[in-house]
Amino acid sequence: STASVGSGTRKRDPNKPIVMGFAQVGAESNFRLANTRSVITAAKEAGIELIIENAEQSQKKQIEIIRRFIEQKVDVIAFSPKTETGWEEILQEAKDAGIPVILSDREVNVSDDTLWTAYIGSDMVDEGRRAARWMTEQLTEKDHYRIVELQGTEKSAPAVGRKKGFEEIIRQYNRFEIMESYYADYTFEQGKQKMGDALRKYGKQIDVVYAHNDDMALGAIKAIEEYGLSPGKDIIVISIDATRPAFQALVTGKLNVAVECNPLLGPQLMKAVKDLMEGKELPMKIITAEGLFTQETAKQELQYREF
Numbered sequence: 048s049t050a051s052v053g054s055g056t057r058k059r060d061p062n063k064p065i066v067m068g069f070a071q072v073g074a075e076s077n078f079r080l081a082n083t084r085s086v087i088t089a090a091k092e093a094g095i096e097l098i099i100e101n102a103e104q105s106q107k108k109q110i111e112i113i114r115r116f117i118e119q120k121v122d123v124i125a126f127s128p129k130t131e132t133g134w135e136e137i138l139q140e141a142k143d144a145g146i147p148v149i150l151s152d153r154e155v156n157v158s159d160d161t162l163w164t165a166y167i168g169s170d171m172v173d174e175g176r177r178a179a180r181w182m183t184e185q186l187t188e189k190d191h192y193r194i195v196e197l198q199g200t201e202k203s204a205p206a207v208g209r210k211k212g213f214e215e216i217i218r219q220y221n222r223f224e225i226m227e228s229y230y231a232d233y234t235f236e237q238g239k240q241k242m243g244d245a246l247r248k249y250g251k252q253i254d255v256v257y258a259h260n261d262d263m264a265l266g267a268i269k270a271i272e273e274y275g276l277s278p279g280k281d282i283i284v285i286s287i288d289a290t291r292p293a294f295q296a297l298v299t300g301k302l303n304v305a306v307e308c309n310p311l312l313g314p315q316l317m318k319a320v321k322d323l324m325e326g327k328e329l330p331m332k333i334i335t336a337e338g339l340f341t342q343e344t345a346k347q348e349l350q351y352r353e354f
């Protein structure tokens with residue numbers, strides 16, 4: 048399906064640069080920092096005037112930022128929604144003002160899909176599936192594997208999707224059990240803290256940590272070491288994003304696998320914005336093709352890693 052600039056879209060002076068407001072969700076992870084850099088660089092290269100603000104992981108702040116963009120009459124708004132829900136009102140305000148909204152790396156769950164124009168980012172459910180497929184292929188010896196799951200931000204699209212895809216696969220086997228699932232907000236600190244809690248509660252019973260991003264996985268690795276166990280060996284560590292620090296952890300054997308989630312969305316976003324401003328139709332979903340890295344493949348790939 049396709050989306051176009053609704054008939055309510057404001058007329059803009061084609062001789063002036065396109066003005067885009069970008070309401071970034073926060074600075075919670077390496078993915079996020081790389082994403083912010085990518086958006087800033089790509090806007091500069093595309094000659095798009097970018098106003099970028101940081102919501103510091105607060106939905107309230109993100110809504111306030113978007114409202115300011117509407118008041119400033121920017122040409123287009125992009126944002127990475129903190130959670131899936133709670134956007135109807137502000138998206139309606141943008142629509143009423145004739146300002147198209149592009150979702151960057153996280154989707155929303157709203158009843159009316161004409162409230163947003165396009166989504167650019169990953170297939171989060173599939174990332175969860177790929178993490179689980181790797182695990183079910185590798186872990187075949189024991190009758191029972193106990194998993195601790197570190198989810199990202201509660202109700203965020205990647206947390207919901209990555210859990211859903213992972214569970215969809217492990218359900219087909221009877222040797223995998225998610226013994227506990229924690230929200231750790233995609234940060235190193237919370238990943239470390241929640242994994243510490245899990246270790247104090249379950250100790251050596253834990254076979255696997257499924258962390259929804261690298262930062263939480265790296266925090267968990269730290270907690271496992273502090274507990275006196277060997278991450279990557281005593282406890283298998285699975286992660287998503289595959290940023291450079293995760294590659295380093297793969298190379299040192301502390302992380303077992305990293306499913307890629309590519310943050311370098313800037314160029315695609317700018318292309319979409321230009322197309323939209325020229326009146327072209329955009330696909331509703333622009334999905335990034337992504338890989339998976341193991342300890343073996345990470346060694347060769349580390350030198351080329353851009354984020």
Ligand code: AHR
Pocket residue numbers: 075076077078079127152153199205233259260261287288308
């Ligand atoms: O929306 C993408 C997710 O947000 C990344 O996987 C995570 O690192 C980030 O915080």
